[in-house]
Structures are given as C-alpha cells and as structure tokens.
Amino acid sequence: MSRVASTPLWRILSAGIVAFAVLVLIYLVLPTLVIVPLSFSSDTFLRFPPSGFSLRWYESFADSTDYQLAILNSLKIGVPAALLATVLGVMAALAVVRGSMPFRRTLAALMIAPLVLPQIVLAIGLFPLLAKVGLVGSYPGIVAAHAVVTIPLVFITVSAALRSYAPTFELAAMTLGANPWRTFRHVTLPMIRPGVIVGFIFALTFSFDELILAMFLTSPTTRTVPRLLWEQLNFQMTPIIAAATVVILTVTIGLLCLAVLAGASARRRMAGTARE
C-alpha cells in the first residue's frame, strides 16, 4: 500500500478524505457553538451577531421561577427514575448474562426495546392507562415512564461489564461458601461498578432530556426543563432560552465528563491491582 499511497493521486485523495471529515465534524458541533454567543446577547430578540454583549439573560434565567421549578422537577423526576432504572437494569443484566434460562436472546431484545420504540407510541398508550389510575401529572407516573425507557441504557452498559470478565470469579466465591448476596456484594458489584455508574448517568441524562413523555404525562406543576424549553420555543424566542441552554449544556457535559473520569479511574485502579 505504501508504494501506491505515495503517488500524488492517492495523496490528494487522502487529503480530500481528511478535509471532508473535518467539514463533517464542524457541521456536527456548529449548532452547539452558535448558541453560546447568543446567550450573552444584549438584544431582546435572537439576532446574530448580537449587537452587544451582556449577562442580562443569565440574570433573568437565574431569576425565573419557571426555570427554578422546572429544574427542581427534572431532578425530582430524573434521580428516582435513574435509580429505579439502575436497580432493575442491573437485575435484568445479571439474569440474562449470568443466568441460564430459555429465550435469553429474546429477553435481551425485550430489555432494549423501550429505547428503540418511538416515545410517541408509548406516550399515547401510557396516557389513558395512567389517567385511569389518576397518575397523569403526578411524579410517580412520569418517574415510572422514564425508568422504563432508561432500563435499556443500564442493561446495555452492565451487560457489557459482565461479559468482560469470566464468571469463574463468582464461581470461586460461591465455592468458598459465599451466598448469592455476598457474592454479588463483594465480587460482582466491585467488578461491574463502572458499568453501573455509567448506566446511571446515561439514564439521568436521558431523563433530563426527554420531551415527549414529559409533554403527555407532566402537568404545569410537574413539568420538566425540556418541556418548559419546548413551550417557550413555541411562544417567545428571547435569548433566555439560549442562556438556559448553555447552563444545561454545561451541566450535562460536566456530568458526562464525570462519567468518563469514573470509568477511566476505575480502569486505572483495576489495571494497577492486576499488576501488583
């Protein structure tokens, strides 16, 4: 390849591929980057480039009781939903990866299905069901809905973690007399912890971001940040949305950096203990 690759034609071609890829990457991040200068605008409507810069939209974002309530709601819904999804997702992954039951492939597909199905279909099925038991607009209703659609995220990350080491570790613990709970607590959990944490953070981020279920199942008093953003988008277009967006983005990326760091440090620790 090296001889042919050094001919001018192939060199031009590979430079072309690199240039194309760079353009695609710019296209990928451009929308996110455009929001940032807009959030510092001093105009009362969206204009680019802004005629002046100020922090006024951040101030009105901080003063807005609507946003405060929505952020609080997002936390009240996202944290329990992600916790529930984590517990159930870990249980399901353990059963499907380590257990020996029939239809394992079908079960695994079923566990991933809620993530694949368009949320609008689930929403118009859940709405009448929850309305019957009076749970529309309540916290438990939307928490259950978000837990169901985020179980797949935990299931996928924990399954991958379980598949990355041989079950002989657990076999050894059980041969030495540990009961299933102690085996899980002292052998399995330490091994899969990074997968569990990453799954939890993915579930949390997903819930913070989910619009359609929130649109159908929350009320004005339980509405989440995406629903508030959506309602504002359809009414007014002031840079307060941009300011809110930048704050949310910063928090989301911060959370994800934490997830990456948690994974990396666990990997390092594991690698360290393996060497000793």
Next chain:
Amino acid sequence: MAGKVAGASAPAPGLAAPRQRAAAWSPAKGGLLLLALPLAMLALFFLLPLLVVLGQSFTAPAGPFDSYVRLAGDSALRNALTYTFQTAAIVTLAALVLSYPVAFLISRAQGRWLVIGMVFVLVPFWTSAVIRSYAWLVLLQRRGVLNEMMLALGLIDRPLRLTNTDIGTHVAMVQIMLPFMILPLLSAMRGIDASVLRAAAILGANPWRQFLHVYLPLSMPGVGAGCVLVFISTLGFYITPALLGGSSQMIAVAIEQQVSRLLDWPLASALATLLLVLTCLLFMLYERLNRRLAGAGEAR
C-alpha cells in the same frame, strides 16, 4: 484481564465457556427470580401501554376497523407515511455518506487526535435534541445566522427561506442522527485488523481494491447496524420536524396532532400501531445484524 472491566462491549474472553456460565453466579432459579421485577415493570409500563394503543385503534365510534379505513382513505395521513419513509431513507443515506470517512479516520487515530475526534462526536450526541433543533432554528431562520452571513458576503441579496422547507429539516435531522451512525461504524472499524489490508497490498491490490474488496465488506456489520438504528430513530422523529417543519408531516408529529388538537385517539392509535409494527420489524432486522456482528467478533 481485570483492566477490561470498563471496556464497553468487549466480547467475552475464551474463559467464559457456556458450561461454566451456566454454573456460575446464580442457579437457574435465582435468574428467574432476578428477572421477575424488571419483567413486571416492563409488562406494566411498556407492554401494557402498547396493548392499550392496539386496543384503542379499534375503538372508533363508526366500527372497529373504521380508523384503519380512514387511515387508508386520508391522503394527508398517507402522505405523512410515505414522507416519513422517504425522510428516513434520505437521512440514513446522507448520514452514512458523511459518517463513513469520519469513522474511518477516528478508528485509525491515536492519542490526542482520538480524544478530539471522540469529543466532536460525543458532545453533540449528548446535547439535548430540543436544544440542537433550537440551534438549527437560530441558524436557519429568516434573519438567522446563515442568511445574515450569506447576505454579508453578497452571496444572496434577499434572505432565503430555510425553515419550513424539506432541505432545512433534513440538514438538521442528519446532524442530530450522525452520532448514531458514527458510533456503530467506529465499533466495527476498530475491530478490523490492519494486517488484513497489508496482506491485500502484498498480494497486489491497489488502495481502491483494498477498500472495495477487503475493508468495505469487513465494515458492513457496522454499516448495517448504523443504518437500521438511524432509520428506526428517524421514523419516530418528533422534535426537529415539529419545530422546523417541512412540506409534509412526519408520522410522530401527525400522531401528536391527532391526539392533542383533534382529540382523535382511535386514529392516532391506528397510526401509532402502524409505526409500532414497522419499528418492530426493523428492530428484529437490527437484532439479527447485531448477532452476526457478535458472531464475527467471537470467531476472531
């Protein structure tokens, strides 16, 4: 080996022979016990709602199959269906063409370039779709960034209409879907052994033939998985088409409108059932491809 714990989707090492797996962690009984709660949750909040949708679609006042008959007779809804499939095909194809070179380069990158490449892919991936659709609105609207820039450069003398057009909506949707294509491609491409390409080169294949006869076939599982993933996700796309609009409606937007503006639950449910069945079929295809990908990984 312990260092691999956090490595996502690494195939099971040879130690995990099926016989040992059956004996380890939980006796078969414990497995079923563990599965009971997650299954109950899924049955109650996932399968039951889907049955409700199916049941609702037969509750039209004029007769059980009335909503399906109306669906077949309503040209706007029929349009929405074909438009959705058309859009899904266009978005999938565009995403594939744009993603392939990017995934190829990232799969070969190392160190700093690998990190930079992944950041460029993952930051948009984890940016809310509401926020990104809003950003596209800011970019594309009449007095938006793109129009202002082109006016300033003298490329156009009147602002172009970019929102509420197919092209604007597609450009935004492709951007939102790109990471769903790049990530499966990457995982397939990182599994391709570079020595296979060297072997082809030694046997006299030029770079084009190496790509066409060696690299492309080996990356096909990733191409298949990425395409099905993007196609399925685009079928259910709501946020971007609802905000940016286009010449016709996407199914998800049509369902939402039937419910919240027209209060026609039976018709909305019939549409949703259709979407559900189509998504299920495609998901089964995806599962099959995934299995083949996993099989190829184990064979290596």
